[in-house]
Amino acid sequence: MRRTKVILALLWVIMLVCCKTDGIKYQSEGVILGPDMRMCACCGGWLISIETITYRFDSLPAKASIDLLKVTFPMKVLLNWSLSTRPVCTEKLIEIQEIVVNLK
Numbered sequence: 001m002r003r004t005k006v007i008l009a010l011l012w013v014i015m016l017v018c019c020k021t022d023g024i025k026y027q028s029e030g031v032i033l034g035p036d037m038r039m040c041a042c043c044g045g046w047l048i049s050i051e052t053i054t055y056r057f058d059s060l061p062a063k064a065s066i067d068l069l070k071v072t073f074p075m076k077v078l079l080n081w082s083l084s085t086r087p088v089c090t091e092k093l094i095e096i097q098e099i100v101v102n103l104k
Contacts, residue, residue, distance in 0.1 A: 026078035034073040042089035055094045064099050076102035
């Protein structure tokens with residue numbers, strides 16, 4: 001009986017160590033829809049839907065592991081973002097600080 005408890009305790013500890021998360025809390029769930037193919041002065045980049053609103057973004061953070069040229073769209077993601085503060089063409093333009101693929 002004691003041996004079984006020790007084995008179960010060891011399995012529990014191993015599970016806790018192996019199931020470690022990256023520790024980052026993401027503010028939103030989104031879906032990258034694909035490239036923005038519209039032909040206008042303030043178009044281009046990529047389209048992403050966050051809480052029923054479609055935004056546009058120009059780039060991902062350097063540490064992101066997503067290659068937008070090699071993925072299949074739509075793609076669910078978790079992200080931290082803010083509205084762009086650039087002086088021009090900022091309508092529904094966002095800047096992404098952190099992003100990962102949502103495996104749910």
